[in-house]
Amino acid sequence: MIRAGDLIASLTSRFAAAGIDDARFDARLLVAEVLGLAPGRLSAFPETEIPAALAERVEALARRRAAREPMSHVLGRRGFWTLDLAVSADTLAPRPDTETLVEAVLEQVADRAAPLRLLDLGTGTGCILLALLSELPGATGLGIDRSDGALAVARANADGTGLAGRAEFRRGDWADGLSGPFDIVVSNPPYIPDGDIDALEPEVARFEPRTALAGGADGLDCYRLLAPQVAALLAPGGLAGFEVGQGQDGAVAALLGAAGLLRVWSRRDLGGIVRCVIAQA
Numbered sequence: 001m002i003r004a005g006d007l008i009a010s011l012t013s014r015f016a017a018a019g020i021d022d023a024r025f026d027a028r029l030l031v032a033e034v035l036g037l038a039p040g041r042l043s044a045f046p047e048t049e050i051p052a053a054l055a056e057r058v059e060a061l062a063r064r065r066a067a068r069e070p071m072s073h074v075l076g077r078r079g080f081w082t083l084d085l086a087v088s089a090d091t092l093a094p095r096p097d098t099e100t101l102v103e104a105v106l107e108q109v110a111d112r113a114a115p116l117r118l119l120d121l122g123t124g125t126g127c128i129l130l131a132l133l134s135e136l137p138g139a140t141g142l143g144i145d146r147s148d149g150a151l152a153v154a155r156a157n158a159d160g161t162g163l164a165g166r167a168e169f170r171r172g173d174w175a176d177g178l179s180g181p182f183d184i185v186v187s188n189p190p191y192i193p194d195g196d197i198d199a200l201e202p203e204v205a206r207f208e209p210r211t212a213l214a215g216g217a218d219g220l221d222c223y224r225l226l227a228p229q230v231a232a233l234l235a236p237g238g239l240a241g242f243e244v245g246q247g248q249d250g251a252v253a254a255l256l257g258a259a260g261l262l263r264v265w266s267r268r269d270l271g272g273i274v275r276c277v278i279a280q281a
Contacts, residue, residue, distance in 0.1 A: 002055055004031055005046025011062055018066045019202075026071055027062075033075055034058045068202035081131035085157045090149030092212045094127040098188055098243055100275040102131045104267040105184060105241045108278070113138045114183075119233065120144065121174050121187040121226065124212060126154030126167065128186050133163050139183075144172040147209070174222075174229060181235035188243040189222035191215040219245055223252045231259040234281035241278050249274040 011027035020026060032039040034057045035050065042048060050058070064074045072078035072093035077086050080094035081102060087093050109116070116139040120129035123143030133141050145151050151169050158164040172178070192213045198205055204213070215221050223242065230240045240261065244252050249266045256264050261279035269275035 001049040001051055003046060004035070004042045004048040004050055007031055007050060007055065007058065008042065008046070011058075014062065014066055018068065020065070020068070026065055029071065030061050030065065030074070031058055034061070069207055070203040073207060080125075080127045082134060083127070083130060083157070083161050085125050085127055085130070086153050086160065087125060088149060088153050089207065090147055090209060091124045091153050092188075092208055094125055097269045097271075097273075097275050098128060099131070100267055100269040101186060101188065101241050101243050102128060102135075104276050104278050105132060105186060105239060106135055108239050108280075109136065109184075112136050115139065116183040117181070117235075118142070119175075119178070119180075119182040119185045121185065121230075122189050122212070122222075123154050123169060124150050124188070126157045126169065128188060129154075129167060130157055130161055130163050132184070132186070133166055134161065140166045141168070142178075142182075143167065143169040144174065144178070145169070146171060146173055147211070150209075150212075174226060175233060176229075178233060180233035182233050182238060183235050184239045184241070185230045185233060186241045187222075187226060187230075189215065189226060191219045191222065191243070191245040191248060193217060193219040215245075219248060220251055220255070223248075223255050227252075227255040227259040227261075231256070231261055231281065234261075236281055238281045239278065240281070241276055243276050244274065246273050249277050252277045253279075 008027045012024040015023035028039045034054050061074050072087040078093050118141035120143040123145045126143050129141045129143045154169045158167040190213050194214045253264045256279040263280040266274045267276050
């Protein structure tokens with residue numbers, strides 16, 4: 001048997017050599033996952049012995065992480081908001097930055113018990129819609145995605161979070177064929193300029209679905225399409241929220257204003273980057 005501390009140290013060196021920034025964190029997380037322990041326990045008890053069979057399971061996961069497969073794919077899940085969500089190669093991994101959009105929308109909801117109707121366009125894992133539903137007990141939501149694989153993940157997440165009774169997921173091409181009104185429409189569309197994708201970190205460029213990343217030559221193609229669609233679907237006084245890439249907020253705000261939305265503002269994430277644009281009908 002090998003001690004947990006020794007295995008974590010070995011994996012840390014291996015991951016660092018592969019260019020992984022949080023090498024020790026990831027090493028500890030993998031070992032803890034296989035042992036079924038909290039990562040902090042391994043820090044407190046590095047002498048914990050790992051049987052050979054479990055060490056082999058750690059090695060199988062470590063090979064994938066060392067190849068720069070995202071940790072969320074390796075583990076098959078990722079935390080978002082207060083939820084533990086399934087993730088697959090068909091979906092973007094939920095990111096903490098996206099929680100900024102959830103916070104910005106919730107700040108504008110005067111009555112969180114109201115029977116609101118929500119729409120999430122390009123729902124992926126369902127993370128935004130499910131996070132909102134978890135805070136809005138009277139609301140129901142519809143998530144749209146063109147990927148059957150992503151929809152399967154979103155439905156599994158609705159089941160796993162106990163929100164399946166208030167969340168529906170359908171295959172579709174953005175808002176085509178939908179009729180409103182919706183009280184809240186949210187989206188984290190593809191916004192990376194096509195020519196920038198290959199230069200992104202390997203976890204993104206090589207493993208996340210390109211269709212969920214590529215936003216056209218300037219990254220704004222989806223916003224151009226969505227702005228008039230969303231404006232037409234919102235109830236009077238309804239709220240639209242979009243995640244945006246760095247430096248895109250001005251252009252997206254202009255598109256929403258041109259579509260007829262009357263009040264448009266933005267919100268920064270914890271790093272000080274403008275992460276979402278909010279508009280009201």
